[in-house]
Structures are given as structure tokens and as C-alpha cells.
Amino acid sequence: MKATVKFTNIKCGSYNETLVKVEQCRLRAISRSKTVLNIALNLLVPVNNMKLHWQTKVWGNGYKPWLAEYKIDFCAFLRRANHPAVKILYDAFKPFTNLNHTCPLVGNIYVKDMFWDVSNYTLPMPTGDYLIILNWVTSNKTRVFTNVYLSFKQDLISD
Template sequence: MRIRTSRDLFTILILGCIFLRNYSKFKMTNVVCDSFNKSWVVYRECRLRAVSRNKTTLTAFVFISEPAYNIQMQLKVLKKANGYKPFLFDYTIDACKFMRTRYHPVAKMFWNLFKDISTLNHTCPYF
């Protein structure tokens, strides 16, 4: 993008100020870790821990007894309004393909949040 006039620069500054002032707050209040095949995948620990009033950590220890070649991951945001209602997005992605190519923009946003503190650092198969 090439800025040609001071009017273009002013417009970019105003739009930047508008977008920077509008921010959202994200707080995890519940997590569900479920295995459809208990003999193959076992969650040893899956919980949210309150570190402080504003911070929550997710701890998930997963034991996989067989190599995993086909992993599906579902990302869903729910809004609390007279029960939990679907809000904003509900995606199911191929986790093996994502770890190879980082193709999904929403999953990539979440990946960038926890890639430095996670041990998920390789593609399939997971042992």
C-alpha cells in the first residue's frame, strides 16, 4: 500500500485509532475434554486453573495408546444467553493437515497463542 497524500495518512491514523480502542475480553470459564474411544485415548487431567482474577490456565494431559493418523479438532465459541448458544464460529479442522501447512486462519490464531508453551510441535502420526 502506497501512501500518496496526507489525507491518506490521516485516514489510516483515524481507522487505526478506532480499531485500537475497540477490544474484546476473552475468558475461559469451562472446558470439556472427552474421548470417544476410552481404550485408545485417555485424558489423565483436563482442567482450568484460576491463577488470578483475570488469568486462567488450561492443563490437559492426554495418553494416546496407539499411533494417531487422523485427528479432527473442533473449535467453537459459545455465548451465554439463556443457555449456551453458538456464537461467532464453529469449525472442525483436520489437525494433521493443520500441523503440516497451517492452512486455517482461525486455528492459526489460536495456535499462535499457545505454540510457545505447548508440546504439540510435530505432524502426525502422534505416538
């Protein structure tokens, strides 16, 4: 069973530029079937408490909610990765980021040249276009949003 993920678009933004600035948020084409994701943030104030609101949507005549919406304490997750769905996503981008330490988070945070190789995963996902919405929350206010659009294809016939 062969599966592939291709990033198709990304949108990032900061709701408060005095706390965090989005320095870079883009995709870069490597080949026809491969794009890499680059995100660079500059945290101007130390973050000791951060929550992650994650929602996945699937395209079907418009993006519609798919599976569940997760709200986790991200600083607690960095101390102990105890959420299985978020751990799959975190393990995918961990080799490409400097976000490998616990809170407080401060300074430059980046994801560089991320390519999601799903050949080692058994993902229970149908083939289709997906939107992963990540809202990063501190002090009960969304500070940064990251919308990642991707295309997932799974060939169930070939080995």
C-alpha cells in the same frame, strides 16, 4: 483498546479409553483475574489422521452458535497452517504445548499453564461469555471432546 480473556471452566473426556486417556483437564487460579489451563492426554495408539470439529458459542440466555462451525484436517493443518481462524487458536496455545510436530501423534500430549494473552490480537468479538467446543475425530468417530468456557472483555474506551 484493552482486551482480556479469563478461562471460567473446562470439560474434557475420552469416548474410547483404549485409544486415548485424559490424564488431566483442569483450570488453576493464579489471581482474581487470571486462570491457566492444563490438559494432558495420553495417546495409546499412533494417530495418523485426525480431524478437528470446532464450534464457538456465545452466552445469551443459553449458549447459542456464534460465527461458523469449522471442520478441518488437523494433521494437514500441522503440516501447513492454512486456516486463519484455527491458526489464531493454535498460535494462542502453541507456546504452552508439545503439539508442535506433524502426524503421527503418539504418547503424551499436553497444554501446560496456558494463559491467553489477547493484548496483541485485534479480535472482532463482543464482550461476553463464550464456549469453544473442540471435538477430535479419528476414523469418523469423535474420540476426545474439549469444552473451554471463557469470559472475553474488551474496553473500547481506554487505550
